[in-house]
Amino acid sequence: MIELKGISKIFGNTRAVNQVSFKVAEKETLVLLGTSGCGKTTTLKMINRLIEPDAGQILINGEDITSHDPDVLRKGIGYVMQNIGLFPHYTIAENIALIPRLLKWNKEKIKIRTQELIQKLHLPENTLSMYPHELSGGQQQRVGLARALVTDPSVLLMDEPFGALDNVTRTSIQKEFKALEELKRKTIVMVTHDVQEAFELADRICLMDKGEVVQIGTPKELLYQPVNDFAKEFLAGQRLALEFKVVNIQDIWPYLSKEIMQGKGGQSADLSVWEAMELLRSNNRSELLITGHNKESKVINFDQLTSGFNEFQNAQVYE
Known part of the structure; x- marks a missing residue:
């Protein structure tokens, strides 16, 4: 849907964006993540020609965006x-x-x-x-x-869209954003410096530093397969909270109770560990019925959930 090929931008003596390349699939949400000044907003604005690149090529639906009048291009994005x-x-x-x-x-x-x-x-x-x-x-x-x-529009660009909101409102709007059917049909590129927000909303994350792409991958790939020290250290301070949100019940299924329940119903194993904990907490439940991808069901409590999560974590460390 969107492809950037070796995009660069220089402001004075500063190379704000340096040879950035990536693809965004149709109906995918790609989040550009990084510290302030890493080039993510400049990269975003080059997609709709609010900023013109000094080098490289940008394609939308296989067409070079320079073949369109900038005003016409922006009306469609x-x-x-x-x-x-x-x-x-x-x-x-x-x-x-x-x-x-x-x-x-x-x-x-x-x-x-x-x-x-x-x-x-x-x-x-x-x-x-x-x-x-x-x-x-x-x-x-x-x-x-x-x-x-x-x-x-088929393409939606979002530049720190929730940055001006307080934390409570921000969390509420993010949940609405994820649930909105209208957005599930869009190809979205979003900029944020908020790691939790990126992991909450992204299908894939493009981690940037000093105008360059450090790593592109799913939230799980960034957590468990960092390509270098920068990628590892960037997430280190929030790692445990992020793991709770990206690891789902299906991931930890082998480490849960071996007791299999008959029948259907219950929560999907696509539920994240964090969401399962929230359900146990907020509804004062002692147990949850979870149905896995193989249609088997298990009843789990808080202790089993945390124990299974810890075993999964250990397995990642040793692999």
């Missing part, structure tokens, strides 16, 4: 920025309708699509007649997402 960028003197409805109006959509089509999106994003209908300053940070972020999605 959703873009969500950190500061949301809503126009303060426009109502929410007017903010969402900006691109559809440029594309000459009729008023009825704009109205139907706008109402569809605010329902999906859990915004009350009276929001449409309000102005940005009348909304909370979380509501403004949802509006920014609605504006990026309104024309149903």
Whole structure:
């Protein structure tokens, strides 16, 4: 869907991006992760030509993006920025309708699509007649997402989209983001410096440092197969919390109780260890019924869950 081939960008004496290459598959979410100044935002902005590369080539659907007028290109790519960028003197409805109006959509089509999106994003209908300053940070972020999605683009670029939100609101919006059916049809490239956010939302992560790609892989690959010391040390401080979130019940299945239950139902073994712990905690349950990929079921408690997780961890260390 998206391919970068040897992209470079120089600002003065600084090489902000150096020979960056990667591919993003259709309907995949790739997160560009790294410290401030590593080149991730510059890389993102070159995909929709907000910044022009000095070298290399970018393809979307096999076509070189330089073959398109930049304005036409951007109208076909959703873009969500950190500061949301809503126009303060426009109502929410007017903010969402900006691109559809440029594309000459009729008023009825704009109205139907706008109402569809605010329902999906859990915004009350009276929001449409309000102005940005009348909304909370979380509501403004949802509006920014609605504006990026309104024309149903196949590609969505997101630059620190939740960076301005407080931690509680941020966690809530991330959960909505993951669950939103509308986004599961998109090819998404997202920038963040938040490791937990990257691991929560990414199918794959592109770890960057000093304008270069250090490693690209799934969250599990970055945790268990770091390519060098930088990749290992970048995640070291949060490693245990990240492991709880990327390791699922199916991964630790061989280390759980050998007692097999008959019948169907229960939670899927695709549940992460962290999610299973949350279910045990929040619902005051002593046990969970889990159904594995082979359709066998096991009943596990908190102790079995942590013990199985520890055995899995040890096996990774020794392999």
